[in-house]
Amino acid sequence: MVAAIADFYAGCSIFVIGFTGFMGRVLVEKLLRSCSDIKAIYVLIRPKNNQDVRQRLEDVFSSKLFDKLRKERPEFRTKVIPVNGNMLEPHLGMSQSDMTRLVTDVSVVFHAAATANFEEHLKSGVLMNLHGVKKLAELCKQMSKLEALVYVSTVFANCDRSQVQEAIYPPALQPQKLMEAAEWMDAEMMEILAPHLIGKRPNTYTYIKAMVEYLLVEEYASLPIAIIRPSIVGASLREPFPGWLDNFDGPTNLLTKVGKGILRSMMGNVNGKADVVPIDLVINLMIASAWYTSVHRPSNTMVYNLTTGNLNKATWGHWERYVRDYFLKNPLDHPLRVPRLRFTTSSVWFRLNHWIDHDLRAYVLDFFRLLMGRQPCSVQYNESQKKTLKSLDYFTLNQWEFSNDNLVMLWNKVNKEDQSVFNFNVKSINWPSYVENYCxxxxxxxxxxxxxxxxxxxxxxxxxxxxxxxIKITTFIILWCLLAKRVAVARALWQKVIFLALFIYQKLPSFAKSH
Known part of the structure; x- marks a missing residue:
């Protein structure tokens, strides 16, 4: 059977925005490994920390992520061409020669860059994400060979709706007006307006993602665009290695803290859908959607909700149990406490647990740090953690119905060989195995x-x-003894407990002999 997707990419030149991010790195590795006849991959890189673009490129290539490529195709570096640029600058900060080369050579563009900080100020988010995508779209209009522009959004862009179709929803404010406001309005004033603009959404990140989607379909409908909406992106399912990850965002942050015994309670519905999707499934969908956009030429912009809730459901209760069991089976080095995570929908119960498990412990640790002449930091870290957890409450307490019609349609369009190489079928996830590999x-x-x-x-x-x-038994005994001295009922019950324990102890030898 013909490998249609790999054949489509043969001889193609690709332009990737967001290469130095988690998703961009995995995308480039997969393209180089599974579409070996690609002509070139141009990657936009911003100089940073006194490193030029080639130094940053080599830093990425030194990652374990590229181990397979180093063994199988040691010449892969020659196909990756760094382009000096910056999403915040005019023309993406690129030189005229680089722009000319991209315009004449590139046929597929992947935009996988975004400021994913939930606490991002509205002004900086608009300049980076909304303005940046507009500049990219203007560049794509000049590309004579363009076959597909794939934009990675998030399924939570429309989280103000309980049911989200694979469609673009019009915002109350036009994207152009928001961009104009960001040009003259200072950051402080925009922060005052932000709650009124984002409405029921929990943060500016999801709001701006929705604005970018609308901008693309309204102002650039003539471009061959595909929009990918993954849910919560986690470690890889299979590629390049099961459980692969190299960033601290998303579930990885939480799992690390749970494994170390730092985080033990969260707000969340144990029966709610834990809509996590592996990174390699996201990447494979991106690659397949560009193929479909080019070959099948859909009349409208295709939107793909890559979610697991309706097709292969796992709950937060499942994750709570799996994470505990697998961190006990495969512990992290030097945990502070025994790993345990509990979700609750009760804010009172959460605050009580958090005060006992986190707040009190932080104050005790800082007290001993002061005694030892060290800088106290536990309380400050604990407050930061509470802020992070608060930003996640919205996603662990609420539920949505995401349609997957386009996703299923695309999967059925892909032939058997490509389904194996570019798997994005969420039904292939075995949750216990996936969570163990994630841990x-x-x-x-x-x-x-x-x-x-x-x-x-x-x-x-x-x-x-x-x-x-x-420690728990000793604490219980001490508290009970203190109580028994003051309460007659407790004292009588304590005596009965001791009498019962002595009776069982005396009977143990005769019981052992009879058996």
Whole structure:
């Protein structure tokens, strides 16, 4: 059977925005490995921290992500061409010669860059994301060979709706007016207006993503555009390695804290859909959608909701159990406490648990830091963590119905061979296996802990479990003794408990002999 997708990319030149980000790096690696006849991949890179674009390019290539390519195709570097640029500058900060080369050579464009900070100020978000995409679209209009422009949005761009179709929803304010306001209005004034503009959405990130979608279909409908809307992006399912990750965003941040025993309670509905999607499925959909856009020429801009909730449901309760079990099975090195995560919909119960598990502990740790002459930092870190958790409450407490008609349609258009190479079928996810690999990925790829140390880590975890059990029992006994001195009922009950324990102890030898 013909490998239609790889054949489509043969001889193509690609332009990738967001190469130095998590998604951009995985995209380029997959294109180079599975579409080996690609002509060139141009990657927009901004000089940073006294590093020029080639130094930053080599930093990315030194990652373990490219290990397979280094072995299979050691010459892969020659196909990746860095382009000096900046999304905030006119013409994307590119030189005229680079622009000319892109305009005449590129046939597929992937935009996988965005400021994903939920606390991003509205003005900077508009300048980076909305203005940046407009500049890119203007460049694409000049590309004589353009076959597809793939823009990565988020399925939560329209989270103010309980049901989200694979369609573009018109905003109350036109994107052009928002961009004009950002040019003359200072950041402080825009922050005052932000709550009125974003409405029921939880942050500026989701609001601006929706504005970009509308901008593309309204002002650039003549371009061959595909919009990808993934849900919460997590570690890889299979490629390049199961559990691969190399950033601290999204679920990885939380899993690391849970594994270390730092985070133990969150607001969330245990029966709610945990709509997490592996990064490699997102990448494969991006690649396949560009192929479909070029070959099948749909009359309208295609939107693909890449979600798991309706097609392969896992709940936050599942994640709560899986994460606990797998971090006990494969512990991180030097955890502070036994891993445990509990979701609750009760704000009172959450605050109580958080005060006991996090706030009180932070103050105690800082007290001992002061005694030892060290700088206290636990309370400050704890406050930062609470702020992060608050920004996630909206997504763990609420539920949405996301349609997947276009996603299913595209999957059925892809032939069997391409389905194997470019898998984006969320039904292929086995959740227990995926979460276990994710937890191992946190240990191996993010924290750089060796798997050879697992036997020692497991022994240490057993000791930690016993220690915490003894601490709980000792605390309970002390509190009960204090109570028994003052309350007659408690004292009588305490005596009965001791009598029962002695009775069982005396009976144990005779019971053992009879069995």
């Amino acid at each position: 191992l990925g946190v240990k191996r790829y993010f924290l750089k802990e060796e798997l050879s140390g697992l036997p020692g880590a497991r022994r240490a975890m057993k000791r930690l479990q016993y220690s915490w059990f003894l």
